[in-house]
Amino acid sequence: MIRIGIAGYGNLGRGVESALTTTADMKLVGVFTRRNPDTLKTKTGAPVYAMDQAKDMADQIDVMILCGGSANDLPKQTAELAQYFNVIDSFDTHAKIPEHFAAVDAACKKSGKIGMISVGWDPGMFSLNRLYGQAILPNGHDYTFWGKGVSQGHSDAIRRIPGVQDARQYTIPVEAALESVRRGENPELTTRQKHTRECFVVAKEGADKAEIEKAIVTMPNYFADYDTTVHFITQEELDRDHAGIPHGGMVFRTGTTGLNGENQHVIEYKLTLDSNPEFTSSVLVAFARAAYRLHSEGQTGCKTVFDVAPAYLHPESGEALRAKLL
Numbered sequence: 001m002i003r004i005g006i007a008g009y010g011n012l013g014r015g016v017e018s019a020l021t022t023t024a025d026m027k028l029v030g031v032f033t034r035r036n037p038d039t040l041k042t043k044t045g046a047p048v049y050a051m052d053q054a055k056d057m058a059d060q061i062d063v064m065i066l067c068g069g070s071a072n073d074l075p076k077q078t079a080e081l082a083q084y085f086n087v088i089d090s091f092d093t094h095a096k097i098p099e100h101f102a103a104v105d106a107a108c109k110k111s112g113k114i115g116m117i118s119v120g121w122d123p124g125m126f127s128l129n130r131l132y133g134q135a136i137l138p139n140g141h142d143y144t145f146w147g148k149g150v151s152q153g154h155s156d157a158i159r160r161i162p163g164v165q166d167a168r169q170y171t172i173p174v175e176a177a178l179e180s181v182r183r184g185e186n187p188e189l190t191t192r193q194k195h196t197r198e199c200f201v202v203a204k205e206g207a208d209k210a211e212i213e214k215a216i217v218t219m220p221n222y223f224a225d226y227d228t229t230v231h232f233i234t235q236e237e238l239d240r241d242h243a244g245i246p247h248g249g250m251v252f253r254t255g256t257t258g259l260n261g262e263n264q265h266v267i268e269y270k271l272t273l274d275s276n277p278e279f280t281s282s283v284l285v286a287f288a289r290a291a292y293r294l295h296s297e298g299q300t301g302c303k304t305v306f307d308v309a310p311a312y313l314h315p316e317s318g319e320a321l322r323a324k325l326l
């Protein structure tokens, strides 16, 4: 039985808690939070501990699944907890993945643990499909489109701005760009030409809304390269009109084969998600199984989804997989 800890109890933390109830080979030992653990009750009745108690429980947990925010939490937490645990996170600030990988790799190499970063759907499943497309159709173009849906990373980043009480960020694909790709026109598209971003923000009493809006639209790696609109609404309106966290998207690869490129092929990998956090958490749980197995085989250091053979994700044996899924 693989013993799991959850570090951080937000949308993703609750999603991991739920995803673990569907496994027969994994169990939740406990949830770790930076808040007062006595103020939190988990959905499944799993115990809640203070984050600084985690290191004292290192012998009770095989993999710690980190569910903090990429903007502020994971850059500190993943490498910190890698001193004591095999760790896995969903770190999604794409521009900073190389530096995050280096920090987690150094911590894991020192502690003899395994770390997996940037596990989810983008980065994660979409990353894998971009790699497959380029490897299989080297003569081609790939495109990634998200939404319309709620980006958890962008929503989390807004919530971290001083004066913000709550927020949801919708990512919206530019239809003309999407249709041009679908028509096989292989357009050259800038970041700004592919998506727009729409934010719904609840400001704290007395907060400077102009300053909040400016902090959002100029935020590097999240909003600076996009046309972004910001709406200020009440908490009641956010809870009423923006309660769900749906999302999805597509990775396209269009490429040619034949000595003269005479044949065109289109690969399309699509996700349609009722719950972005619950899907992301399901990916995290499958890769947590792989992290445990790889560490049991003596692997250490930092990995990404590119480094994991698919069979490590599945609960069944190689023999069963060959008989049923090949």
Ligand SMILES: NC(=O)C1=CN([C@@H]2O[C@H](COP(=O)(O)OP(=O)(O)OC[C@H]3O[C@@H](n4cnc5c(N)ncnc54)[C@H](OP(=O)(O)O)[C@@H]3O)[C@@H](O)[C@H]2O)C=CC1
Residues within 6 Å of the ligand: 007, 008, 009, 010, 011, 012, 013, 032, 033, 034, 035, 051, 067, 068, 069, 070, 071, 073, 090, 091, 092, 093, 118, 119, 120, 121, 122, 123, 124, 152, 153, 154, 156, 157, 159, 276, 277, 280
């Ligand atoms: N790779 C991918 O495909 C994806 C990655 N992600 C990543 O997941 C990250 C986490 O997203 P999400 O779970 O939605 O973020 P949340 O804002 O729900 O939670 C982030 C952290 O904030 C704290 N927190 C949560 N709720 C509250 C609250 N009410 N009051 C105070 N603190 C709170 C928790 O830490 P604590 O319990 O310690 O207080 C939690 O771990 C995102 O930043 C994103 O980067 C998300 C989706 C897909």
Ligand SMILES: N[C@@H](C[C@H]1CC(C(=O)O)=NO1)C(=O)O
Residues within 6 Å of the ligand: 092, 121, 122, 123, 146, 147, 149, 150, 151, 152, 153, 154, 170, 171, 247, 276
């Ligand atoms: N990491 C994203 C998952 C996808 C969604 C997204 C976006 O809408 O910009 N980028 O990647 C998230 O936090 O939801």
